[in-house]
Amino acid sequence: MWCLITAESAMFLIFVVAYIFYLGKSLNGPTPKEILNLPIFDTVCLLSSSITVRLSVNGLLKHSQMAFIGWLTATVLLGITFLLGTGKEWNDLIFKHNFTIHTNLFGTTFYSLVGLHATHVAIGLLMLSVVLMLGLFGKVDQDQTRRFHSLSMYWHFVDGVWVVVFIVVYVIGR
Amino acid sequence: MKRFALQSLRGSAQSLLGVRSGEFRVHEFYTSLLRALGKFGSNLFNKLFVSPTNIFDPRSAPAHEIFRLSMFTLIVTGAIFITVSGLLLYAIIRYRQRPGEDADQEPPQIYGSNQIELAWTVIPILIVVVLFLSTVRVIFSIQHAAEPRQALDVQVIGHRFWWEFHYPKYGVVTANELHVPVSSDPKSPLPTYLQLATADVDHSFWVPRLTGKTDLMAGQVNNMWIQPEVAGLYLGQCSQFCGAEHARMLLRVYAESPEDFQKWIAQQQRNAVDDPDASAGRAVFEQNVCINCHLVKGTVANGRFGPDLTHLMSRDTIASGTMPNTRDNLEKWIKNPDAYKPGCLMPSMQLSDQDVNRIVSYLVTLR
Amino acid sequence: MADSIHLSGIIDLTPEDKHPRLWLEVMHEWIVTTDHKKIGLMYIAASMMFLVIGGIEVLLMRIQLAVPESTFLAPEQYNQLFTLHGTTMIFFVAMTIEFGFANYMVPLMIGARDMAFPRLNAFSFWIYLFGASLLYYSILGGKGVYGGSGIPDVGWFAYAPLTEKAFSAGNGSDYWALAIFISGIGSIGTALNIIVTTICMRCKGMKLSRMPLFAWLMLVTSVMVVAAIPPLSAAQIMLLIDRYLGGHFFDAQAGGSAVIWAHFFWIFGHPEVYILVMPAFGFMNEIVPVFSRKVIFGYPAMVAASVGIAFISFTVWAHHMFTVGMEPVANTVFVISTMTIAIPTGIKIFNWLATIWGGKIRFTVPMLFCIAFLFQFTLAGLTGIMLGVAPFDWQLHNSAFVVAHFHYVIVGGILFALFGAFYYWFPKMTGRMMSRTLGKWHFWLFVLGFHLTFDFMHIPGLLGMPREVYTYEPGHHWEIWNMIVTIGAFVQAVAIIIFVYNLVRSQFTGKLAGNDPWDAWTLEWATTSPPPNYNFASEPMVRSRRPLWDLKHPEDPDWKYEFDAENEMATK
Secondary structure, three states: OHHHHHHHHHHHHHHHHHHHHHOOOOOOOOOHHHHOOOOHHHHHHHHHHHHHHHHHHHHHHOOOHHHHHHHHHHHHHHHHHHHHHHHHHHHHHHHHOOOOOOOOHHHHHHHHHHHHHHHHHHHHHHHHHHHHHHHHOOOOOHHHHHHHHHHHHHHHHHHHHHHHHHHHHHHHOO | OHHHHHHHHHHHHHHHOOOOOHHHHHHHHHHHHHHHHHHHHHHHHHHHOOOOOOOOOOOEHHHHHHHHHHHHHHHHHHHHHHHHHHHHHHHHHHOEOOOOOOOOOOOOOOOOOHHHHHHHHHHHHHHHHHHHHHHHHHHHHHHOOOOOOOOEEEEEEEOOOOEEEEEOOOOEEEEOEEEEEOOOOOOOOOOEEEEEEEOOOOEEEEOOOOOOOEEEOOOOOEEEEEOEOOOEEEEEEEOOOOOOOHHHOEEEEEEEOHHHHHHHHHHHHOOOOOOHHHHHHHHHHHHOOHHHHOEOOOOOOEOOOOOEOOOHHHOOEEOOOOEEOOHHHHHHHHHOHHHHOOOOOOOOOOOOHHHHHHHHHHHOOOO | OOOOOOHHHHOOOOOOOOOOOOHHHHHHHHHHOOOHHHHHHHHHHHHHHHHHHHHHHHHHHHHHHHOOOOOOOOHHHHHHHHHHHHHHHHHHHHHHHHHHHHHHHHHHHOOOOOOOOHHHHHHHHHHHHHHHHHHHHHHHHOOOOOOOOOOOOOOOOOOOOOOOOOOOOOOHHHHHHHHHHHHHHHHHHHHHHHHHHHHHOOOEOOOHHHOOHHHHHHHHHHHHHHHHHHHHHHHHHHHHHHHHOOOOOOOHHHOOOOHHHHHHHHHHHHHHHHHHHHHHHHHHHHHHHHHHOOOOOOHHHHHHHHHHHHHHHOOOHHHHOOOOOOOHHHHHHHHHHHHHHHHHHHHHHHHHHHHHOOOOEOOOHHHHHHHHHHHHHHHHHHHHHHHHOHHHHHHHOOEHHHHHHHHHHHHHHHHHHHHHHHHHHHHHHHOEOOOHHHHHHHHHHHHHHHHHHHHHOHHHHHOOOEOOOOOOOOOOOOHHHHHHHHHHHHHHHHHHHHHHHHHHHHHHHOOEOOOOOOOOOOHHHHOOOOOOOOOOOOOOEOOOOOHHHHHHOOOOOHHHOOOOOOOOOOOO
16 A cells, blocks of 8 residues: 555656646636635545544454444545535536636646546545445454555545645645 | 875866866876877767767867867766776686586685775766766856857747747848858857747757757747857757657758858848749739748738748758759649658648749749 | 575475366466466566567668668658657566566565465556557557547657647547556556565565565665656646646646656656666676676675665656756756766676676576676666766757667666576576577677667767657768668567577477576575476575575575674674
């Protein structure tokens, strides 16, 4: 998992570099300041999902099915909320402000970076949901802790990337 | 002995850096020895390999600087190669298993030596430092060369697959053949500063005898300068792959005496020649879409997509240096550019032979 | 207390399967296998196929360039050929043939039964094959809907904005991007496998400081792969976004920059070439000591140098960009880093020299190739230094000189080491020796062809000939050199044919090899040739870097002398 995280980090780094490189270089169109709002609620959701997934791993380790399933459900729900929030943000941007990947450099780099992150969230959610389903059917027990822990590390990574994206796009960029 | 060698290296480094000190006279001897070696080597090379685009036959200040640095680099790397391969050759001969030797008797196993490792780390570091210092000096000398007031400015715009030249001070626009004044007085140099931009993809401006290449990168303007000291024609070509006809995007730089250069400028500044005998051809030219791409100053043709044709006949070549500028070639070219430069962006207009004939009769008047 | 490997580890306990098997059974076994040895062989076989394809591409190109203004090929065809040649050779031959050897040898060398993730291993291979095939499906794609080329014709580094829709209307750039992206997933998978295997699955007693150097170099290479390939994937995603979603990453008209593609590409591209060369260093580290009959000189220094090279390789990338108009300070920084990387590389060369020095050199075919490597790689490194001197590079960049330089490394260095590896490990993989006579013919012919081609290719570069040109004008005195280069290419082709013939024929008529034909010292030689499915019947226990040396020389074992941080008894 560490190898995968290293590889993905390298890829995200390039998109972040491209974003920073192109800050302020758009020839026309809206600037980040004009149309971006701080996604506080979404961020809180995603970051707390890191906490809940940790609690879920602990639950599995301590052989507590209730804790494991409960916290995992919470994680999935928080993740879905985050994605819905991103979807709403994009919906506003695209249809209210007419701001797309095509509009200008800011658009291209914004949608690519945030979109790449959202894709990783989606994939992580899918995997977590699969584990949740398996857990509900009673197939996941204490022996699988290491594997679930690996998956939770991926989830932490995704959250970590969001911290970077948040700072670069929504704080520095504006 | 080691101290002597170190001092000698330091001396070479110092003299390369332009610092002269009476204390290191002996080591000036070594630097001049190196210079002589370099001169000998390059003379030999040039006798064997004569070429109008030989990088070791510089005729311009930045090319000279690069040449000197190159010779120094070649000497250093050459010495390293001779040493290492010499040792290697010796080792494989001296330490080969000879027939009749006991094959089972293994030689002494030597696992390593910290001192040796240190030695062959430190010595390369010293060599690298010397090479690096000489390199940095030339980088800054060329890239940060102050532009003198009398320098000529030319804007170069790269296209697929031809070169556009603007002389903003004179209001002159031409294509593919760059005329510049020669800089004959070392006390009052007359360089030409080029600003490089591209209309489409990346290109690279390379005329080896005048200087190293600089790329034309999409989205930015790059700067370079040349300072030819001998009048003549210098050849080069695009050196960044730009598509189908990258190989035939040639450069011709004409270095001329300042007087000849002013004459050329004056001629280029005039409007297009209006020869009444060519009016039939001009009519055909202006009624076709030629005028959408090409510009002929003082006429309705004001297209900017293709080369400026106002003084077409003042050029020696067409199709960015690939064909001599003759009537015959003009006809062949206009009939079907793709036959001579497959993939070039000038379409064949499917004109009748008669029309082509008339157009060419007009074009040959555009001196 | 056992201070040697268990001898029972080498006895093959599988009952022999007597009944003749259908072709379909055999094929099925190979398609579903997760055995690292079979996967390794498949990597090697597939890479050899692409080597031949890439070789044919280059022979066509050389015919075109043998004379000026040749009309043998159309410009478009030539441009497609050099794009395919570069992409194929780097991504689908060099990287993968080295992964093949790593797959086969690393678990054996560390006394393991298989890789850490056998199914991932198989997946990585098949996705590489799919990605590589995708590149060649582009031939079927024709010109696509919009005209322009279906086969990529943008050069192997596909500089934007040439690859943008405006200038590459056909699907060529897409095939290029997708083929590499997809097989890149396989590369990362294999790298991951190698990292975990070498870190977690070494046998008893094999501390990292006792791991064979080939395994070390594959570990280092794999870490580089994990860090270097994603930037390329990122850049390719950006390119596809530009081409299909209307993005502006490299669109100058919207303020985008072409330089940023160059940066992203070379941040991948430079470590990539070190990824290519490190396994070759690994081959050298295994073969040279055995045929000098001496232990490798300076094992810790070799490890340190390899790790150093890996780190520094991520800091030199813009020496491919000295001409794009960077500020002098930036140019200077990259001159420093480029020259710095020469130091650990030199250290390795000197250590090999010291290994040979005082030895008893046996000129077996693998050793011949390794000796040639030493001369040739040294020269290649030195032309690299020349290119690292930025002003010199301002003349030499994008010329035939650069092409000569990197082929000197890749062919004169890496391919020679690979040939050495082939001859060295073929007995282990098949149980038979390759023909020594054919091997020597292969060697000498290839040396001749290699030098004819790549020595003389430097000259047109010095005389102003650019690269990636489908033809050239007469009058520059490039003609004679190009003709010699072309002749050399065909000589190399003949040598390769001899090699392939040797490779195939020796499997049927080669002398039986036994477990340890070369009298070598690492664990793979303790198994049968070929090894049984499970490699070792029981886990070996080692006490030094050369467990078989200890077995063969119980009076003078390595662990008494080894240069080891933990071993207090290290002398000399």
